[in-house]
Amino acid sequence: MIKISPSVLASDFSQLGSEAERMEKCGADYLHLDVMDGRFVPNITFGAPVIKSIRNRTSLVFDVHLMIDEPLKYIEDFKKAGADIITFHVESSSPAEETVDKIRECGCKAGISVKPKTGVEEILPLLEKLDMVLVMTVEPGFGGQSFMPETMEKIKTLRSEIERRGLSVDIQVDGGINEKTVEIAAAAGANVFVAGSAVFGAADPAKEIEKLRNLAAKA
Secondary structure, eight states: OOEEEEBGGGSOGGGHHHHHHHHHHTTOSEEEEEEEBSSSSSOBOOOHHHHHHHHTTOOSEEEEEEESSOGGGGHHHHHHHTOSEEEEETTSSSOHHHHHHHHHHTTOEEEEEEOTTOOSTTTGGGGGGOSEEEEESSOTTOSSOOOOGGGHHHHHHHHHHHHHHTOOOEEEEESSOSTTHHHHHHHHTOOEEEESHHHHTSSSHHHHHHHHHHHHHHO
């Protein structure tokens, strides 16, 4: 199923609660929340307390992307804050399988992300335990970057393996997603699309979300 997950990285940070409500009214499926620690990536955003502060403003699925160095230490904090999906990076210093198990024990859906230069081979043995794999189509850390088409081969590999095993694992893409690139990513096998400036910068975010969804479905 095609899902659109607007990234609050492109929103008005002074109005996060209202922005979350607005995305729900505009028909978003998820709300993508990028957590950055200034160590794993060269930027700092927000942590569990901020997520908790907006949890009661919307019923959207909170799609929490941990771009942090030691995600295992903070899984419980983000669960308590209201995360529904927790995705962490395979390149982080936390053991991947142990972190996945912790996420599932907390009752959240588990995702693993890979940076553009990281292969997916390390993830394949864990596919049966995962709900989602996030393929970064830009270098993580800052919004507004250009889509990297060379990352599509990883999506094709993942989709082929997921289908071969008969699994129902989502493939999410994050970075430079717009009306042109959403079709490329969907054709490769992605079905969950993180869109920041394309949605929050649109004159009519509701129309943009619907357009992205329709373009992905037709690819």
